Amino acid sequence: MLTYILRRLLLIIPTLFGILLINFIIIQAAPGGPVEQMIAKLEGFEGATSRIAGGGAEVAVAGSNYRGAQGLDPELVHEIERMYGFDKPAPERFWLMLKSYSQLDFGESFFRDAKVTDLIIEKMPVSISIGLWSTLIMYLVSIPLGIAKATRHGSTFDVWTSSAIIVGYAVPAFLFAILLIVLFAGGSYFDWFPLRGLTSNNFDELSLGGKVLDYFWHLVLPVTALVIGNFATLTFLTKNSFLDEINKQYVVTARAKGLTETRVLYGHVFRNAMLLIIAGFPAAFIGIFFTGSLLIEVIFSLDGLGLMSFEAAINRDYPVVFGTLFIFTLVGLIVKLIGDITYTLVDPRIDFENREG
Known part of the structure; x- marks a missing residue:
């Protein structure tokens, strides 16, 4: 396993070089x-x-x-x-x-009069907030729903929830964001939630409890829009993983021994079925963290990494473009490696070296 990790770490270098070179050539031609x-x-x-x-x-x-x-x-x-x-x-x-x-x-921005590193650190809390809470809520909703659908496969519950999930998957997250604004942010109906920013203007004057409530109050709509538009894949992955395990011979044997369905499901099936889901958590978080919240940040006026990268590309702010590209790519490659290592932690029977051999 150590040899595999070292090999993957060494492969990061040529991968980074290739990505930077291709983008550098494209930028020069633009x-x-x-x-x-x-x-x-x-x-x-x-x-x-x-x-x-x-x-x-x-x-x-x-x-x-x-x-x-x-x-x-x-x-x-x-x-x-x-x-x-x-x-x-x-x-x-x-x-x-x-x-x-x-x-x-990573140098200094051409137009923002600040170092690229400082800009990334400044914008990171917004993107982390959106990515972290969206991913956690998505897992908390998708896994129980996927398990319920697997245990009720073919039932009315399964059919109706599948229909709702497919609709949520088909409609982009930014359209849900606009709908939420129209309904709940003073668009045409209710004015229950703020329309812009991660905190209120008087945030520093609030008590600790008030700051926490204010923070989550601003997160409700953007996180809801992201969760609705992104939880379908994880739900169906959970369902299919459990269905695949439920039909295996060891489950039939466990039932024949007189074990209850709950014991069979959570004592035997759960660990094997959750392998892909748990191992994919780092990649899912990074996916929403870096790419899934760009339009959400624009719609809700959240000054995060996605919005900064988009504006840098439009304004040809090359230090910010390449600095964020380098960091995003490096983090993405490392997270991919962490995901592979997570497979072995969840199931020690997996050995990448033996598989390659």
């Missing part, structure tokens, strides 16, 4: 970079990105490769290039980025 945007701003144009991407006359400034710089001093254009690091060729910029990333130095 129009409307930070230099072009700054040139357009200095010339007083609005809609810089669309104008630059849409074409126009080639640059008349000597030594510059950017459109829209006809009226600027060449020295100023070169200074802008130097300020954003574009005075160096692309291979050299990529090498310098890898060198700084190996030291966990």
Whole structure:
């Protein structure tokens, strides 16, 4: 097992390199970079990105490769290039980025006047709050529901709950978010929950109990929208896992010995059926933490990692784009390894080395 872990850790290095290289090449080909945007701003144009991407006359400034710089001093254009690091060729910029990333130095944002690491730390509590509570509630709902559906397979309860789950799965989470706002956040009916932010403006003035209530009060709608839109897969996975185990020979033998259905279900079936579900918890949490809450953050005005990454991509804030890409990819690969290790903790009979052999 130790050899397997070391091999997986070593494979993280080329995987990270490949992902960063592919995205770096794509970014270089995309129009409307930070230099072009700054040139357009200095010339007083609005809609810089669309104008630059849409074409126009080639640059008349000597030594510059950017459109829209006809009226600027060449020295100023070169200074802008130097300020954003574009005075160096692309291979050299990529090498310098890898060198700084190996030291966990992700540079500073082009437009936010802060270090990328500080920005990530600042935005992380919002994303962790949404991801953690959504994942926990999703597991607390999906596992009991999946077990109930497995034990009542084919019944009216199973049919109706499956229909409701499929509807919840088919409708995107952001549509549920909009519906919740219309119904419960002052849209057209009730005004029971806040529409924006993770805390109220007077949060610091509240008592400890008031802060806790205020925090969860703001989380009700975004977490509900995420749970409704994401719990279907886990519910059906739980049901199918239990159905598969219930029909095995050892369950028939346990029943023949006179054990009660509860003892058979939770004493024999539960451990084997929960293998896939428990091992998938880290990946499920990271999935919602990093990717599932982007539109939810936008709709409920939650300033988290998803919203920050989206704005960085739109504004071509390359240090934030690549810094978050590096961290998200690294965490994702490590969590994938943790998920594999979790399999062996849940069921010691699993041996990856023997399987590969």
